[in-house]
């Protein structure tokens with residue numbers, strides 16, 4: 001992370017919204033296996049059997065499962081995979097968050113499951129640094145939808161959008177920021 005660029009971007013901000021996976025830590029998830037297991041669950045649903053095509057992205061598979069009334073089963077599978085995954089830590093980022101936690105309101109906006117976020121943030125002794133944590137279970141539509149960021153802004157009690165910075169590693173985070181018209185700081189792959 002280019003700290004100099006980051007320091008420029010945070011100037012005048014009051015709340016920093018952090019993506020989780022790929023930004024603060026990197027989960028070592030077997031995405032292929034996870035998708036396969038979710039698809040198998042979907043293909044068993046009666047409603048889905050009538051359809052001709054299969055969704056290909058993880059989000060689309062999840063949306064279909066939710067539409068078929070299988071949200072609980074889908075989230076159980078997600079939880080199992082995330083729980084069994086180890087992770088590496090971006091120490092530059094964790095250091096930066098710890099150092100700045102008193103200066104800014106710190107928020108997590110993640111497509112990961114709540115249990116995963118809580119467990120890892122506890123491991124890192126960082127859970128107490130975040131005033132808001134929005135996880136996959138908290139939204140109807142996942143990133144790059146703006147559902148989550150809208151929820152965060154409501155919880156920030158209508159804080160001026162100019163005072164908010166979103167920090168993340170993926171095009172989805174960037175699209176959320178662009179669509180919602182807030183500043184964005186991109187984390188390079190690491």
Ligand SMILES: [Mg+2]
Nearest residue numbers: 019021022169
């Ligand atoms: Mg990410």
